[in-house]
Amino acid sequence: MNPFMTLRVAMRALLRNKMRSFLTTLCIIIGVAAVIAMVAIGEGAKARVEAAFSAMGTNLLIVMPGSTRTGGVQGGSGSNQTLTWEDLRAIQTEVNTVKAAAPQLRSSAQLMSEEQNWSTSVYGTSTEYFDIRSWPPAEGSVFSQSDIEGGTKVIVLGRSVADKLFGQGSSPIGQSIRVRNIPFQVIGVLSRKGQSAMGQDYDDSAYIPYTTFRSKIQGGLVKFLSGSIMIEATASDTTAKAQREVTALLRDRHRLSDSQDDDFSIRNLAEIASAQQEGTETMTTLLAAVAAVSLLVGGIGIMNIMLVSVTERTREIGLRMAIGARRYQILLQFLVESLVLAFIGGIIGVALGVGSAKWLAAKFGWDMLIRPDVAFIAVVFSALTGVVFGLYPARKASRLDPIDALRYE
């Protein structure tokens, strides 16, 4: 008997008992559907976090000035001014894994248009900043090198700020607003960037040339850069190298001996991103583990019903043996039966899993991501479950003695 006939014999046996076949398959359907849906939602969450970080940029470093230390009391980050404009220039020119670097001076300020006013973060920065953050203007333009050199009073608004000051979807290019009572001309509105991974609205901010910021907003010593430096590495895999090189450069410039701590700190956004991703990864693994357990339960369900089926069909097995079935043909028939059930269950399960993931995602506003490789593995794994858990009942069937089997009541 060739494999095709074995398949036909098994299919006929399955179709002869549709209800039982369906119930057996149901175990696997639920198991596989759970795997697919859980992984789809887990992967969706992961992709969402990834997207949030890539909006921020994964090859970014932020250099913050160090802290003060008076007696035993340490101030927070930025409480001491240790970074100089010369440091910034050195980072820009001397480290070749750094693609660009820009100052980031921050102050909170009240912004006033003719009609409205709004308190937001005003940043003093350079032209490169918008490239580093890959944040192009939606309207108008960002300030130019000559604006930096001339210290002109121009301002680029985040979308949320423009909406607050000039109304939803307005186009305020050329309008004048006051920042701490100093008039600025709006030259650009940035494209919408959305929320950070921590939920902060990137669009609620405004940007002016750092020279203007220094002379009009901040004051203080000209030598020190009283904010942070944002650095873009040449690629995301050179970020760690750039971090080491910048650290070495700054330690050298600040003349720190080996025993001294850094008087600055560097935050690597890629590290924060990977920590976050690890979190969602753990969740996905956990969900998949729960789902895998249900697949295992499905396998045991198959074994259970196949065992019942062998007992119930003892006389049929005896007859098949009497009319010439070899032992391995009986074994194969039962094995194929459980394989077919599990395989079909796997396929239906994938369909159901995709469907329910879509439904859940739509209902609760979750993200989901169907991974074809997971679907493929789930089907293969469920077929395997069928073989593994079908083996014992099939072996039991093939070991029956035809005389006893024929007499079985």
Add this chain to the structure above:
Amino acid sequence: MTEPLIHLESIVKTYVMGDVEVRALRGVDLDIDQGLIAIMGASGSGKSTLMNVIGCLDRPTSGKYLLTGQDVSKMGHNELADIRNKVIGFVFQSFQLLTRTSALENVELPLMYAGVAGRERHRRAREALERVGLGGRVHHHPNQLSGGQQQRVAIARAIVGRTRLLVADEPTGNLDSRTSVEIMALFQELWREGITIILVTHEPDIAAYASRVVVLKDGVLRSDVEQQARDARAELATLPPPEVLT
């Protein structure tokens, strides 16, 4: 002289049941070549065991069994399965048909194990069903057929592989007397066509249709008599016609 179809030589079969050793056959010598042979005996006489040995469902503990000249007492599981598939056909008291399966598919079953391809299989199964008078019921399921018709399907299944030997275990045990005679008439036709039929029965009425009666007692042959078989076809004519179900 050619080899007989069946040659049994001092066949012994012992079972161990718990601590007790049961000697079901205690040295049986028998040659069967052609005919409709009835094996008779009380329960426990060893007639079922003898039938199982002849049908290659069971191997003798000792002794020699030649079937068509081949020594089957030394064969393994797979070879015995092939012998059962190609040489022997079985008919059982309880028919042993697959439920929810058409008569045609039931009859095709041995051919599937023989590896006969689809079209040829259908043709031969249909032919066998026509031979037993069920040409019009090939797609009926067992539960749509009467007992006699079910046994006819079983007989069709037994002869579909062009077997030379048909082994029947109490084939009329579940049938009324008229249907029993009908089945015996069919067996007599098959016998005249050259199929050797061995049937186990405890009813002398049924044994009367055989051409030879072998009686067993306590695991040994008690008698072995050739006789003039009663003609089942002629007998049927004298019986009242079957009740027609309305």
